Amino acid sequence: MGSSQAVVQARPEAASQASDDPVKTLPHLLEAQENGSKLHATSTVGSSLAEFGIAESNLDASAGGSDCEEGGFVERRYSQSEVEILRDARRRWTAKQEETDRHRRALELEELLRQTRAQMLAEPVAAHSMPASRYGSDVRLPAFDPERHVPVLALINPFSGAMAGADILAIARKTPYYQNRFFNIIDVVKDQRRGGLLDIFRTELCKARAEAKAFGARSRIVSGGGDGTASFAIFMIFAALRADDARADEGLRDTGNGFIWTDEEMEESFPALAQMPLGSANDFGHALGWGEKYPGDRECSGCFGSRVKAFEALSSWIEAVISPRSPLANFDLFGIVPAEGTQACNFKLCELTGRRGMNPKVLADGRYQLLMKEAGTPVPLFLCLYFSAGFAAYMTARFQINRRSKPLHNKAEYARQAVGIIAEQAPPQLNVGLEGVQITCGGEHYFPPRSSDGKGGHRYREVGFLNINWQAGMANGSDRAPACGRICSTREPAKFNDGKLDMYRLKFASAVRNPGPRYQTDKKEGGMTLNFDGGLGKGIFFQWDGEARFAFSPSGEPFQINVKKILNIPVVIGPKYDPRITGDMDNGMPIRFEFAGATPQQKAAVRDRILRGVRGELNKEMNATREEMVAAGLVCEQVQ
Numbered sequence: 001m002g003s004s005q006a007v008v009q010a011r012p013e014a015a016s017q018a019s020d021d022p023v024k025t026l027p028h029l030l031e032a033q034e035n036g037s038k039l040h041a042t043s044t045v046g047s048s049l050a051e052f053g054i055a056e057s058n059l060d061a062s063a064g065g066s067d068c069e070e071g072g073f074v075e076r077r078y079s080q081s082e083v084e085i086l087r088d089a090r091r092r093w094t095a096k097q098e099e100t101d102r103h104r105r106a107l108e109l110e111e112l113l114r115q116t117r118a119q120m121l122a123e124p125v126a127a128h129s130m131p132a133s134r135y136g137s138d139v140r141l142p143a144f145d146p147e148r149h150v151p152v153l154a155l156i157n158p159f160s161g162a163m164a165g166a167d168i169l170a171i172a173r174k175t176p177y178y179q180n181r182f183f184n185i186i187d188v189v190k191d192q193r194r195g196g197l198l199d200i201f202r203t204e205l206c207k208a209r210a211e212a213k214a215f216g217a218r219s220r221i222v223s224g225g226g227d228g229t230a231s232f233a234i235f236m237i238f239a240a241l242r243a244d245d246a247r248a249d250e251g252l253r254d255t256g257n258g259f260i261w262t263d264e265e266m267e268e269s270f271p272a273l274a275q276m277p278l279g280s281a282n283d284f285g286h287a288l289g290w291g292e293k294y295p296g297d298r299e300c301s302g303c304f305g306s307r308v309k310a311f312e313a314l315s316s317w318i319e320a321v322i323s324p325r326s327p328l329a330n331f332d333l334f335g336i337v338p339a340e341g342t343q344a345c346n347f348k349l350c351e352l353t354g355r356r357g358m359n360p361k362v363l364a365d366g367r368y369q370l371l372m373k374e375a376g377t378p379v380p381l382f383l384c385l386y387f388s389a390g391f392a393a394y395m396t397a398r399f400q401i402n403r404r405s406k407p408l409h410n411k412a413e414y415a416r417q418a419v420g421i422i423a424e425q426a427p428p429q430l431n432v433g434l435e436g437v438q439i440t441c442g443g444e445h446y447f448p449p450r451s452s453d454g455k456g457g458h459r460y461r462e463v464g465f466l467n468i469n470w471q472a473g474m475a476n477g478s479d480r481a482p483a484c485g486r487i488c489s490t491r492e493p494a495k496f497n498d499g500k501l502d503m504y505r506l507k508f509a510s511a512v513r514n515p516g517p518r519y520q521t522d523k524k525e526g527g528m529t530l531n532f533d534g535g536l537g538k539g540i541f542f543q544w545d546g547e548a549r550f551a552f553s554p555s556g557e558p559f560q561i562n563v564k565k566i567l568n569i570p571v572v573i574g575p576k577y578d579p580r581i582t583g584d585m586d587n588g589m590p591i592r593f594e595f596a597g598a599t600p601q602q603k604a605a606v607r608d609r610i611l612r613g614v615r616g617e618l619n620k621e622m623n624a625t626r627e628e629m630v631a632a633g634l635v636c637e638q639v640q
Helices: 012-016 022-034 080-121 125-129 160-173 185-190 197-215 227-241 245-250 263-269 283-288 307-322 391-401 407-423 600-614 617-622 626-631
Strands: 005-010 040-043 068-070 073-079 152-156 182-184 220-225 272-277 328-337 348-353 362-364 367-369 371-374 386-390 437-441 444-447 462-466 476-479 501-506 518-524 528-532 539-544 547-552 559-572
Touching: 073 080, 080 197, 080 245, 152 160, 152 185, 152 197, 152 227, 152 272, 160 182, 160 220, 182 185, 182 197, 185 197, 185 227, 197 227, 197 263, 220 227, 220 307, 227 272, 227 283, 227 600, 272 283, 328 600, 348 391, 348 626, 371 626, 386 391, 391 407, 391 462, 391 539, 391 547, 437 501, 462 518, 528 539, 547 559, 559 600, 600 617
Parallel strands: 152 182, 152 220, 220 272, 272 559, 476 518
Antiparallel strands: 005 040, 005 073, 068 073, 328 559, 348 371, 348 547, 362 367, 386 462, 386 539, 437 444, 437 528, 462 501, 501 518, 528 559, 539 547
């Protein structure tokens, strides 16, 4: 036989029924294989038949050209055409099996999604033990008309707003349209399994995108909770859109950028964010015009509170969100990124812990020291509102231990912790003031000011930047001016879509000199780098959007916290927007979503950073282990 032949061995009873016609012989051999008969083949052609699931045998042993019987098998040679027929038959059989498997998986996923939707719409088990709804028991959200309204979804924290979030979700469960689009953000974060709530959220997100495109608008998403919920909601949108090629046949195919939507589709259809103010300070909601309190708070408070009026306020709020008349604006989103030319941040994060009360410190080695624990989620990937290091960040870290159930009590707790910090001696993990901190913006020195050697930070209590012009429910910023101009002149406020950081630095006397809670700000381009050099066992507290962490180096080496603009996202402007606070919302650019960067490579780096975040890889990069905290000389909580 020539090189275009193959050897096939079959049981004698199978071979005796075979003819020399390959069209009649090969189907019979395939049938014999499916029935359990042993089938072995080798080929002298370049392509192996191993893909058939057929073992190769020794060509030399079968040479000679005649059929023979050996060891209970009959050896027969087949031509290349017969081999190709066998290959094609095997290919068709494999394709059929794959199609059957895809169908089975689709039915399985459909059933999982059905079960998850049923659980989503079911009344919570503990609903009977909750207080009566502040909006009434038999109410419904405004009817959604697809011909007049913009498609909307919601990610709401049920525990925010003294459980106002839970009341709103309960009404949504009973209202057509909203019952499939309003999600408990905590449940979505927890249920990321196949067929879980994240899959449901993704499905509705894609449906809303198609509906909005047909309507000629951009879909919207409500972030309901405290100020930190906004960055978490954006994180969950990216988590939902992350591609997974293992589930490509279920709609999660990578479009080439790591997501299931292309860059063009993201730019056109990434949902516009509306902030429902359910937290304590509600800086984000206030800046965007959605109010300083949750919808209906004023109407249902006090002795003369009315559930009817509270629900009317909630209905008006929802109607504004879905109205196409509510305008959109661009919004800058910043993030903590590695230094240029590096792949990871060179610091680690942990969280303050300790007993509740005015002083969380513990006695260790004869001194009162801070007690630390491993940091939880979220990691500081998105900075929506503001960033600061120093006094306010330390105060926020202590507040997180003592968080209360009501917004008013939370504000009082902030004040209590501020008094405690001022009255106490600085713990050994912290320098006095901002000693050891230097900041550059766009490569130029910014802090400490008027210091050629980087000293003088001990005179300052706080340094940071504003992205929105509202902080802690009272502070805002305007461009730096001489003393006389701070009262008499009209100054440019901090703006959320000019691509710049509104930097500020504060002493304890700044409230008198500025005057009041208005910061003097300096608009800076090119990002910010905070350098800290404090030695082993020292670090610095920083806070972003109401979340606080302690940054340190396990080896005691100097480290850098780099902040840059990473995204441009669309936001929905509410009816209470005040241009005197934030300025003109129109920055002259088309409303769009965009990965930030001056070059395609920089944009790709941002995209990769976000993907690493939603895959959970940044937790390992940024959050310290217990071993790293101990190596730095930090006092750690006992592991149970």
